[in-house]
Amino acid sequence: MCRNNRTNHTLDTELAFMKYFLWFSFLIFSFFIVSCKKKEHTKVSESDKKEVIQSKFARNYPEFDLSILQESLKAHTTNDSVLKSIYIATEFNPVWIHDTLDTKRLYTFIDILNQVEEHGLSPELFSSSKIKMMADAIDSGTFVNNLDTVYKIMIALEEISTRSAIKYITGMKYGFTDPKSLYKKDYDIVTSAPDSLFYNNLYAEIKKDPILAVLNSQPSDDIYLKLREEYKILRTRQETGFKEIVSGDVTYKLGDKSKYIKDIADRLVLTGEYKPDSISSDSLYIKLDEGLLAAINTFRRRNSYPEEAEVGKLTISALNRPFEYYLAKIRANMERYRWKRTKAKHNKHIEVNVAAAMLVANNTKSDSLPLISRVCVGSVRNKTPLLQSDISYMNLNPVWNVPTSIAQKEVAVLQKKDPTYIKRHNMKLYKGGKEVDVSSIDWKDINPSKFSYTIKQDPGGGNSLGLVKFMFNNAFSVYLHDTPSKLAFNRKNRAVSHGCVRVQKPFELAFFCASPVTEVYKDQLYYSINKPPVSEEGKKLLKEQRLKKLPNIINIDKDDRISLFIDYYTAFMYPNDEVLYYADDIYEYDKLILDALNPNQTAEKKKVDK
Incomplete structure (x- = not known):
């Protein structure tokens, strides 16, 4: 049926x-x-x-x-x-x-x-x-x-x-x-x-x-009940409303005073992030003090924005969002949580939330805290697919086999402009499995859209995959990996990749996948990717030339499987946290759900289908 x-x-x-x-x-x-x-x-x-x-x-x-x-x-x-x-x-x-x-x-x-x-x-x-x-x-x-x-x-x-x-x-x-x-x-x-x-x-x-x-x-899941509770609260607040903050393009720093700072404070009081000190000398709340800045950063965290020491247009724009913005997110995500995945989570589980650009790795059999890491995901043009799988192995010092689309649309184009590009980025060309000298090609005559050479990037710090990647079976040829481009993790919008997931804490994730691990094992992994050991025991073993490198391919034991979901939630919770968090709808997937749930849209679709 x-x-x-x-x-x-x-x-x-x-x-x-x-x-x-x-x-x-x-x-x-x-x-x-x-x-x-x-x-x-x-x-x-x-x-x-x-x-x-x-x-x-x-x-x-x-x-x-x-x-x-x-x-x-x-x-x-x-x-x-x-x-x-x-x-x-x-x-x-x-x-x-x-x-x-x-x-x-x-x-x-x-x-x-x-x-x-x-x-x-x-x-x-x-x-x-x-x-x-x-x-x-x-x-x-x-x-x-x-x-x-x-x-x-x-x-x-x-x-x-x-x-x-x-x-x-x-x-x-x-x-x-x-x-x-x-x-x-x-x-x-x-x-x-x-x-x-x-x-x-x-x-x-x-x-x-x-x-x-x-x-x-x-449904009676904790997250679903939390969504219902928040939905009820927001509907009540929606009736109250709040004054729009019209401060323009001004950026406020700690200690600044403005009548608009009071509007910011009032907005945060309404949603509970800010609880003013009753004995404060600033009874009008027109000063950006440490307490108000902390409340603003709480708001940022709840909305998956980076914390900052100032307040500008981006944050004020988010503060001005009507409550309907959040109500719509909750409606869409209540539907997502009504969907029931058939694949069970293993004791060790990795969850990537594409919308929030965050990763959570949790071991239900361990007392250790979950690993929470920022990630970069696919751009709107190159969306990260939503999938389920198990981590099969880790690859240290990976070689990057450049996808044909990137070779044609990016590498060949850049090489035509700069004849040193391929060599500077530690790349090599292959034809029929044999290496080709880059200098032997007349790049002026190359049509990037028809570029047919295979490109591989050698291991190293400048490799686009970084120093470790995490492999799993999937139909999209995507994976989790390290990256040399660290600055992107500080951005609000981290939808910048070609579809794979870049991990801000790749080594911590590697230790999670291999756990339980000793401090010496960690040093072996660092040593394997040309990083110095950290522990005193590791330093001693290196000095004595007894610190061994790990193999580049580290298989995950079938008895210690690690489940993986790459999914998309714009309202969600973290483990051991009772707060509801929000994320921007970067791929506009919320709208797809809300339109499908709209009885007026459904009626229109039936008319069209007839």
């Missing part, structure tokens, strides 16, 4: 009853029926032996026959691929209707649908207003003299409510969108999808208690 797709039969059913909705709106608006306050009586429902109240429904529709409704339900659902199985399981007994309209169950369900905004979703994804309109119309006695219409509306109500419950539960457990269809070729992470076992259990749960089934489907 395709995820979240409606069948043509379902669309036809909804369209068939759309003509009633306008009629409902007029009649529901006009009716003002007050139920008689006479004593209610109880009877036993023939459909499932539950005790129900003989309510307005029984009085308004005394000729109502459940068996007629059951036959009609059977006729409507027999050829419906979504609903057929569940109503076979209930023997075509309605889920939401017994001998009378089960208003308590239906209105509880409607309340749950209307609260789905807490999950960053629209109630209209689940036809909430349609369900309420039909339930109100029947419950109010609008069709008291038209029982045939009542049967038709009740069938529509039953079908749409059940379909919405299935959609709600399935989406909460697996996501309402398919990441592969959103990210297309740049996504190679396997996520769970509902199967026949899931649907069999789902139908049984809905048959037993649809309300409990709906409530139990809501």
Whole structure:
């Protein structure tokens, strides 16, 4: 069964009853029926032996026959691929209707649908207003003299409510969108999808208690609950709002005073980063003191910006973002966390968050703190693919086999301008596996777009891969690696690579991969890449010429596997940290998710598809 797709039969059913909705709106608006306050009586429902109240429904529709409704339900659902199985399981007994309209169950369900905004979703994804309109119309006695219409509306109500419950539960457990269809070729992470076992259990749960089934489907992961909590807080703050900071291009340094600094302070007070000292001499908060600068850097950390000793246009622009900016991020990431990866994490795990340009390496069997490192990721033009794998080996002193695209678009172009470029960068040319003398080529006649030589860059400090790379199976020929270009790690925007992931702390990551390691092992690794040992024992062994080098290829033991995910989150948490962090949507992937979750966008797409 395709995820979240409606069948043509379902669309036809909804369209068939759309003509009633306008009629409902007029009649529901006009009716003002007050139920008689006479004593209610109880009877036993023939459909499932539950005790129900003989309510307005029984009085308004005394000729109502459940068996007629059951036959009609059977006729409507027999050829419906979504609903057929569940109503076979209930023997075509309605889920939401017994001998009378089960208003308590239906209105509880409607309340749950209307609260789905807490999950960053629209109630209209689940036809909430349609369900309420039909339930109100029947419950109010609008069709008291038209029982045939009542049967038709009740069938529509039953079908749409059940379909919405299935959609709600399935989406909460697996996501309402398919990441592969959103990210297309740049996504190679396997996520769970509902199967026949899931649907069999789902139908049984809905048959037993649809309300409990709906409530139990809501995700309960710590990160998801944190997102819901933050979403609720931000929606409250959104109503308060804040004053825009209009300081222009001015940069404020420690000790500077300005009326706009007060606006910065007020903004940070609102979101909790700044808690002014009540005994401060600067009661107006117009001075950039150490306390306020610390709060600004807290804001920067939460937004994945580098910390600084001053405040300029970039940070003020971020401070001016409306709360809807963050609400949209949370909506998109709640959906991401509803997707369920099928690959399990090993005890040693590496997670790269492309959006934040950060790496976290964690060992659940170790007491050591997680390794957290900045990384550089692919540019918007050369996106880093999202994938799952295991680290297979480390390569010390790697040779860089320059990709053809880079050889043609960059190296050949630069060599034409500067005949010393290839030699200065410690590169060599090959043709048919044999080395070619760079000086033997007339570079003036070379067309870079047709450049067919193989280029390799020898190991060393200037190698584009640095001194170590981390290899893993993947369909994109990407890897994690060191880099000689260290300055990029200090930038806010670190989406600068050709697609591979450059690691700011490559040696710490190497020690994590090889862990547990001794101090001497660390010195062996340093010595292997022509760096001096650090420990006293290592220095002694080197002096005695007994410090051994490690092999250039260090395989990862299959009994100590290291899982790897390269993924994309713009709202996330770090291990052992209760704070929610944000990252810029550098690849505009949030928009793909939000558009797919927008019921108006979905409706437009259906029109186009037709």
